[in-house]
Amino acid sequence: MENNKQKLVWIAQGYLDAQIKKNYLNSYGIEPILYEESLGTLYGLTNTPLGEVEIFVKSSDFEKAQVLLREITVYEDDTE
Numbered sequence: 001m002e003n004n005k006q007k008l009v010w011i012a013q014g015y016l017d018a019q020i021k022k023n024y025l026n027s028y029g030i031e032p033i034l035y036e037e038s039l040g041t042l043y044g045l046t047n048t049p050l051g052e053v054e055i056f057v058k059s060s061d062f063e064k065a066q067v068l069l070r071e072i073t074v075y076e077d078d079t080e
Contacts, residue, residue, distance in 0.1 A: 006033060006056040009065045018053035024072050030061045 009032070012018035018034050025032045036053040057065045 005059045007059050007062045008054055009057045009062055010055040010069050012053040012055060014051050015053060018055060021055060021069060021072065025055075025057065025065055025068060028064070028068055030057055030065050030068070032057050032065070 010021060012021055022032050022034060033056045034053050037050045
């Protein structure tokens with residue numbers, strides 16, 4: 001039986017960052033769930049605890065998601 005328990009795989013800095021990472025994971029067949037503080041979205045906060053968005057995935061997808069998110073983060077760092 002597949003373990004459907006959710007695990008925190010990433011904390012994004014803001015809604016836009018979270019959506020990019022969510023879409024990236026979706027393109028690999030991983031369905032993430034985002035949890036965010038509503039005030040962060042309302043006021044457009046990104047670099048504060050209110051602006052953080054937690055990205056959860058199924059336990060069975062956790063390791064693959066970690067690798068994918070590390071890859072996209074390395075790419076993002078190289079383009080700056």
